[in-house]
Amino acid sequence: MQDQTQIFGIRAIMEAINAGESLDKVFLQKGLQGELFKELESLINRNSINKSYVPVEKLNRLTKKNHQGAVAQISPIAFHNLETLVLNVIESGKTPLFLLLDQLSDVRNFGAIIRTAECTGVDGIIIQKKGGAPVNGDTIKTSAGAVFKVPICKVDHIKDAVFYMQASGIKVITATEKTNNTLYDVSFKEPCAIVMGSEARGINPSILKVADAKAKLPLLGEIESLNVSVACGAFLYEVVRQRLN
Known part of the structure; x- marks a missing residue:
């Protein structure tokens, strides 16, 4: 479900956020609707995570997997308080x-x-x-x-x-x-x-x-x-x- 630099799929990204994973940015498909997608957006906003709305072609370039309209970049470091x-x-x-x-x-x-x-x-x-x-x-x-x-x-x-x-x-x-x-x-x-x-x-x-x-x-x-x-x-x-x- 993830490599060293990315997480893809709505549920996978939500799980990562809830688990405290350090995410640098989440790319979201422009115009996408649905309850689960809105739930992800809300979670991203509550945690002040950088996000960007992009065309589906950009997501397809980021990963060949079934991304469901969402790809997250994992930070290679843990941030300090x-x-x-x-x-x-x-x-x-x-x-x-x-x-x-x-x-x-x-x-x-x-x-x-x-x-x-x-x-x-x-x-x-x-x-x-x-x-x-x-x-x-x-x-x-x-x-x-x-x-x-x-x-x-x-x-x-x-x-x-x-x-x-x-x-x-x-x-x-x-x-x-x-x-x-x-x-x-x-x-x-x-x-x-x-x-x-x-x-x-x-x-x-x-x-x-x-x-x-x-x-x-x-x-x-x-x-x-x-x-x-x-x-x-x-x-x-x-x-x-x-x-x-």
């Missing part, structure tokens, strides 16, 4: 360092960021349940396996994670060009969480409003922005530099 992770890091006695990704969409950027995060001692990466890049085979490949070493949490909204970090005594710093401060003007020596925005629109304005500090990378050329994974690497290694000194 945010509150538990933050508490464990604080209690460990080390200076916390978290990374919040505000709806980053490219899986290769995501994988590259996870790899750099592992190399720089990031304690956890927080992503949003909907709208961001999935943890899939491409993510694993570009992370060079680091996806299995860095705890990843999913939250309903990144802003929820921002407020939780702040309530836990962790300073939230946004990487944005909408500031006069460069990352060299900001202290990363205390507990902190760095927010990186999506490739297309950057960080949500509502998150910029509530952040404790904003910082940008100085750009000396004519191009106005860096690739997000490169920018993230620069921020994380500034944290390392400050904390080593």
Whole structure:
């Protein structure tokens, strides 16, 4: 009924959700009706699982089996609970360092960021349940396996994670060009969480409003922005530099 990456069939997917399986996304056939199908939709919505309505041809490409109008992608990792992770890091006695990704969409950027995060001692990466890049085979490949070493949490909204970090005594710093401060003007020596925005629109304005500090990378050329994974690497290694000194 399932391989390592997919579950197909309405009942099989419902059973997987009820069993607590980590699903990245469920593809549902456009226009499909029926009581069982509606029950699946309701279950997906209650559990805040990413879903997409697609033509039957897309489902037929995803699997040759009898999918009944529903195919789910299984996440290759188990996601961590945010509150538990933050508490464990604080209690460990080390200076916390978290990374919040505000709806980053490219899986290769995501994988590259996870790899750099592992190399720089990031304690956890927080992503949003909907709208961001999935943890899939491409993510694993570009992370060079680091996806299995860095705890990843999913939250309903990144802003929820921002407020939780702040309530836990962790300073939230946004990487944005909408500031006069460069990352060299900001202290990363205390507990902190760095927010990186999506490739297309950057960080949500509502998150910029509530952040404790904003910082940008100085750009000396004519191009106005860096690739997000490169920018993230620069921020994380500034944290390392400050904390080593």
